[in-house]
Amino acid sequence: MREEKSVNLLEREAAIQSVFAELDGLVGLVSVKKYVRTFVDSISFSIGKYQSQGRDRDVHPGHFVFLGNPGTGKATVARLMGRMFHSLGVLARGHVIEVTGADLVAPYRGQSALPVQDKVREALDGILFIDEAWRLLPEPGTAMFGFEALDELLTSMENDRARLCVIVAGCPSEIQRFLEANPAVPRHYFSNRIVGFPDYSAEELEQIAARTTLGVQ
Secondary structure, three states: OHHHHHHHHHHHHHHHHHHHHHHHOOOOOHHHHHHHHHHHHHHHHHHHHHHHOOOOOOOOOOOEEEEOOOOOOHHHHHHHHHHHHHHHOOOOOOOEEEEEHHHHOOOOOOOOHHHHHHHHHHHOOEEEEEEOHHHHOOOOOOOOOHHHHHHHHHHHHHHOOOOEEEEEEEOHHHHHHHHHOOOHHHHHHOOOOEEEOOOOOHHHHHHHHHHHHHOOO
């Protein structure tokens, strides 16, 4: 049994290092790479501590905010994090369901809970990545009922936190409006998990273009 456990630990470490290699291979994103490594190290430490104490305690992945303009690698990093959490054993599947905030808002009162519930069920044991998350908020003077969707999402983030990681993403100014819509949101759900994605420099864009031409991700 001990030998089998050692093999599993070695396989897990190999899988984690494989994802790190892909992360490190991305152009730019130095601060993002540092954040992901630090966070994964923290989760690994918690898992090891509980195991050494013989305590059967789940370590949850938590929820995140990705701040960045379009095309700054947010969805790519989310997919890598899904695989990382799966390798760590904190998410059973580690798949990523990608939607926009608008996808989760119905045009009629009382209906917005349904699309949120559907996507949460689809994302369980993995990541629900919500781009343009600010679209969950109702626009002034419209008939959109975003707060219903947001309330349902927050309920799922709490009740399903052992099986679900939610990443809300978008431009910094719009996401700030999203966070300020409910003061409890950043404090309770995203504390220390707000990650900034800088714009690529001209040199980095040239590297990305060259890789695309050669068929390299």
